[in-house]
């Protein structure tokens with residue numbers, strides 16, 4: 001029989017990450033010598049703090065360069081539990097923790113481990129692009145639950161309840177939210193946990209931005225009463241410690257589920273990178289003032305970006321409570337000068353003004369675009385000047 005290049009049904013169900021696609025386009029233009037302001041990319045512009053890099057140099061010098069246990073080195077599993085306890089008041093033990101190749105990999109592991117074909121997974125929109133595809137890859141059925149821009153994209157337990165069915169297996173939460181910056185209110189979190197225990201579904205909480213909260217104390221749904229029975233945490237060092245390229249994240253949850261993830265990991269990545277694990281240990285056990293310093297710079301940038309956007313005609317924006325994205329509503333501009341969707345808007349902004357942003361459609365919400373403020377103040381100024389000019393052109 002002839003060899004065909006037909007991809008497996010699983011891979012045919014998923015698409016390339018839209019945010020990575022935007023990053024690729026911006027990079028291509030830059031390589032051609034174009035002056036692109038990249039507000040599309042979701043990664044800190046800060047270098048990884050020196051004490052973290054030192055730990056990696058030391059790992060190499062001392063030949064810590066071999067395979068590690070599939071679940072990660074025991075001292076890092078312990079350090080993750082201790083940091084989560086210190087930051088959020090939880091009480092996980094190392095057996096309830098595994099180290100992964102980034103937070104994305106923790107999400108993937110949990111979904112693969114728990115979702116069967118035909119299971120429903122509720123995903124509030126706006127959502128981070130990967131959730132849908134991770135669920136589709138597992139053969140699950142994403143059930144998209146829209147939240148309301150006029151309510152600051154808040155998630156209500158009552159709205160989740162209405163979407164439950166006998167096939168509901170999981171709810172994926174992401175607060176602070178990428179792309180909206182919305183936070184989860186503690187009372188709603190407690191109600192969601194009650195609902196999950198009662199109806200029997202898992203809550204997968206993606207806490208990738210949990211340390212990056214501007215107002216009030218960071219909070220984890222894993223600290224709600226009853227959470228140990230139904231909450232899974234996917235965490236990451238990428239954003240809080242400016243470590244995107246190191247690829248270290250973690251999963252926290254009941255030991256049986258964690259064991260399932262470890263089994264999967266033992267046949268996929270084998271283990272997270274040994275050198276990066278030592279660096280992660282230094283990040284979690286070392287001084288935390290680097291996180292606070294980056295956070296206060298992000299806060300200044302947030303205030304600047306929100307102020308600039310609100311001064312533009314036809315644009316409204318909810319103030320992000322965490323993470324480093326603004327998600328302005330551009331719906332009033334659609335229908336002007338041939339721009340009819342957020343994807344048209346983003347494409348024209350890149351082609352005509354050389355500013356990269358991500359269309360809201362990629363997050364399941366039309367009429368918005370996502371601008372990252374993990375860029376220097378100078379780049380933000382240049383990018384927003386061009387954005388403002390583009391908005392003015394559409395109105396002219």
Ligand SMILES: Cc1ncc(COP(=O)(O)O)c(C=O)c1O
Nearest residue numbers: 042102103104128178208236238
């Ligand atoms: C909401 C959310 N979760 C998870 C991740 C993945 O982070 P990483 O795999 O680098 O830890 C990202 C990265 O952009 C994200 O925005």
